[in-house]
Amino acid sequence: MTFLLSLAWKNLSRYRKRTVITAAALAVGLGLYLFMDAWLMGAETESERNLVWYETSSARILHEDYWDERDRLPLKYCIEDPGAVMAKLGEERIPSAPRTVFSAELVLRKDPFPEDGSLPVRVVALDPELDDGVFRLGETVEEGRRLRPGEEGILIGQWLARDLGAEVGYSLTMITRTRRGYYQTIDAEIVGILNCPNPAVNKGTAFIPLDTADRYLDMEGAVTEINLKFPERRDPDALAAEVESGLVPDFPGLRVKSWRDLAQDYLAFASMKKSATNVILLLVFVIAAVGVSNTMLMAINERTRELGMMRALGMKDSRITLAFLLEAGGIGLIGSVLGVAFGTALSYWIVTRGVDISGLIGDMDIGYRVQGIFRGAWNPGAMVTAFFFGIVLTVFIGFLSTRRALKRSITECLYR
Amino acid sequence: MIRMDNVSRNYRNGDIVVRALREVSLAVEKGEFISIAGPSGSGKTTLLNLVGCIDRPDSGEIFIDGEPVSARTKKELALLRREKLGFVFQTFNLIPVLTALENVSFVLSLLSIRENEIRERSRAVLAEVGLSGKEDVLPGRLSGGQQQRVAVARALVKAPGIVLADEPTANLDSKTGEEILKLMEKLNRDHGTTFIFSTHDPMVMDYAHRLVSLHDGTIVSDERRAA
Numbered sequence: 001m002t003f004l005l006s007l008a009w010k011n012l013s014r015y016r017k018r019t020v021i022t023a024a025a026l027a028v029g030l031g032l033y034l035f036m037d038a039w040l041m042g043a044e045t046e047s048e049r050n051l052v053w054y055e056t057s058s059a060r061i062l063h064e065d066y067w068d069e070r071d072r073l074p075l076k077y078c079i080e081d082p083g084a085v086m087a088k089l090g091e092e093r094i095p096s097a098p099r100t101v102f103s104a105e106l107v108l109r110k111d112p113f114p115e116d117g118s119l120p121v122r123v124v125a126l127d128p129e130l131d132d133g134v135f136r137l138g139e140t141v142e143e144g145r146r147l148r149p150g151e152e153g154i155l156i157g158q159w160l161a162r163d164l165g166a167e168v169g170y171s172l173t174m175i176t177r178t179r180r181g182y183y184q185t186i187d188a189e190i191v192g193i194l195n196c197p198n199p200a201v202n203k204g205t206a207f208i209p210l211d212t213a214d215r216y217l218d219m220e221g222a223v224t225e226i227n228l229k230f231p232e233r234r235d236p237d238a239l240a241a242e243v244e245s246g247l248v249p250d251f252p253g254l255r256v257k258s259w260r261d262l263a264q265d266y267l268a269f270a271s272m273k274k275s276a277t278n279v280i281l282l283l284v285f286v287i288a289a290v291g292v293s294n295t296m297l298m299a300i301n302e303r304t305r306e307l308g309m310m311r312a313l314g315m316k317d318s319r320i321t322l323a324f325l326l327e328a329g330g331i332g333l334i335g336s337v338l339g340v341a342f343g344t345a346l347s348y349w350i351v352t353r354g355v356d357i358s359g360l361i362g363d364m365d366i367g368y369r370v371q372g373i374f375r376g377a378w379n380p381g382a383m384v385t386a387f388f389f390g391i392v393l394t395v396f397i398g399f400l401s402t403r404r405a406l407k408r409s410i411t412e413c414l415y416r
Numbered sequence: 417m418i419r420m421d422n423v424s425r426n427y428r429n430g431d432i433v434v435r436a437l438r439e440v441s442l443a444v445e446k447g448e449f450i451s452i453a454g455p456s457g458s459g460k461t462t463l464l465n466l467v468g469c470i471d472r473p474d475s476g477e478i479f480i481d482g483e484p485v486s487a488r489t490k491k492e493l494a495l496l497r498r499e500k501l502g503f504v505f506q507t508f509n510l511i512p513v514l515t516a517l518e519n520v521s522f523v524l525s526l527l528s529i530r531e532n533e534i535r536e537r538s539r540a541v542l543a544e545v546g547l548s549g550k551e552d553v554l555p556g557r558l559s560g561g562q563q564q565r566v567a568v569a570r571a572l573v574k575a576p577g578i579v580l581a582d583e584p585t586a587n588l589d590s591k592t593g594e595e596i597l598k599l600m601e602k603l604n605r606d607h608g609t610t611f612i613f614s615t616h617d618p619m620v621m622d623y624a625h626r627l628v629s630l631h632d633g634t635i636v637s638d639e640r641r642a643a
Contacts, residue, residue, distance in 0.1 A: 309509040317494075410465075
């Protein structure tokens with residue numbers, strides 16, 4: 001074995017150019033894989049975080065009939081006594097924040113707006129004092145100020161403000177229906193403009209104080225949802241089920257949905273995007289594999305006579321295969337180390353600093369819940385996979401090439 | 417020691433069947449120094465390949481030390497070659513990344529021999545072929561004659577009963593070729609190793625103690641000469 005290892009090492013160092021070219025082909029493939037994976041991982045991690053921080057919270061308590069009609073944002077299925085539910089949650093030390101979500105038509109009039117018009121919008125009525133315990137929306141106010149309880153003020157996202165030509169201090173009119181189904185008009189002044197990292201929030205959501213909404217919509221203290229904050233790194237589905245089982249005896253008509261349930265559309269999209277990206281990653285690997293197999297095949301072909309001599313001198317085919325596999329594994333090892341280093345170097349900038357993609361995609365919705373600075377994320381699992389994959393790939397190709405060469409007779413090998 | 421009984425070997429070249437050896441019978445005793453002579457295509461290399469168990473006959477039988485070899489498996493033949501046969505090739509076939517000493521040691525590393533003994537025996541045989549001081553030199557830095565000496569040392573280091581050399585001087589100038597022949601003759605004399613070498617060079621034939629001439633795959637003469 002020592003002899004075979006020494007032979008493999010000597011061959012690797014003697015055919016340095018070939019070793020470097022093969023290892024480089026592998027390293028480029030693995031490096032690009034890790035770079036793309038870091039992008040994807042970052043997009044997914046950040047999207048999930050932005051979903052929880054700004055859109056869904058960790059989990060949400062809803063009326064049991066609300067879920068089936070959630071797309072219509074109905075006010076008829078409410079939590080009648082949110083205070084009692086939140087008191088129960090407080091006993092379990094689960095931070096919670098009530099919200100009422102409804103749809104409205106924003107009506108704009110020329111002067112101060114650039115032109116007359118209307119726009120459908122999703123309005124979230126939140127409790128300015130409790131909401132920060134679950135969401136991080138308050139931190140994203142870029143212009144103006146946060147909402148105050150009881151005021152007829154409104155916060156809108158930057159993208160929506162740009163679409164409307166709105167500025168802080170402008171007044172908006174919202175036309176909606178009360179809980180009983182009567183038309184209602186709410187006039188509110190824009191008190192702040194958000195620049196939320198979650199584009200879904202920035203694009204089409206307006207925020208007003210919960211008590212103001214309660215007054216205008218005849219909610220009588222009821223809310224459509226109570227949002228919960230779970231500790232990070234805990235399984236949200238398991239915790240949601242736990243909370244639900246704790247609530248149901250006292251509040252039988254309530255259900256708890258985790259953020260995974262609430263973001264089904266996003267998760268389906270992410271999974272689809274991941275599949276498409278995996279195809280691209282596969283192509284990167286195939287290109288690397290073709291490059292590696294080409295040089296390895298040539299290398300073993302060039303040494304067919306040497307292989308014939310070894311067989312003539314009585315070396316077993318299995319030992320010859322092992323000798324070539326050690327060499328192939330050596331190339332794989334070098335390529336994998338370089339590949340992981342290359343991938344790490346490529347990803348370093350996007351992970352530590354991120355790349356501002358706003359200039360590139362502007363207000364375009366790319367599906368992920370990210371905007372502005374796009375950050376990558378380290379994925380140690382992918383690094384380990386890439387490292388071993390590189391070695392396994394070269395050993396496999398080495399095995400195929402050696403087996404092919406060994407299929408020739410000894411005389412064919414010797415007199416080629 | 418070696419016996420070939422009516423051995424034939426055909427090759428297919430497209431639709432044409434080339435009859436490389438036709439019912440050849442030959443007996444070689446221990447310690448002989450034999451040249452297989454003949455023009456190109458006469459079957460010299462085929463005969464050596466068959467005796468060296470790196471090829472199989474289509475018909476007939478080959479006996480080595482009284483044992484038939486045709487029924488042996490690939491593994492058994494590899495073992496036979498490893499233990500009993502030494503090879504010297506026309507193109508030397510040294511491993512370019514290994515030094516002269518390592519090329520010789522390589523053969524012993526295939527046998528169950530201790531590392532110290534491998535080095536001692538390899539150094540001794542290199543000294544015997546006149547390559548003392550060249551142990552750590554790579555083949556690429558040796559002359560053709562020196563490379564062939566390494567190849568001869570590699571063939572002899574395991575003290576095989578038979579050394580087969582396919583045109584061992586074909587890639588060497590006449591002076592170097594003669595040196596290699598003298599070396600082989602000396603080793604034959606000193607160790608009693610059987611040497612069978614092929615050639616079409618009359619100078620090489622002159623060194624043989626027995627000259628077997630082939631033509632179109634048939635032995636046309638078999639003459640013994642005074643050593």
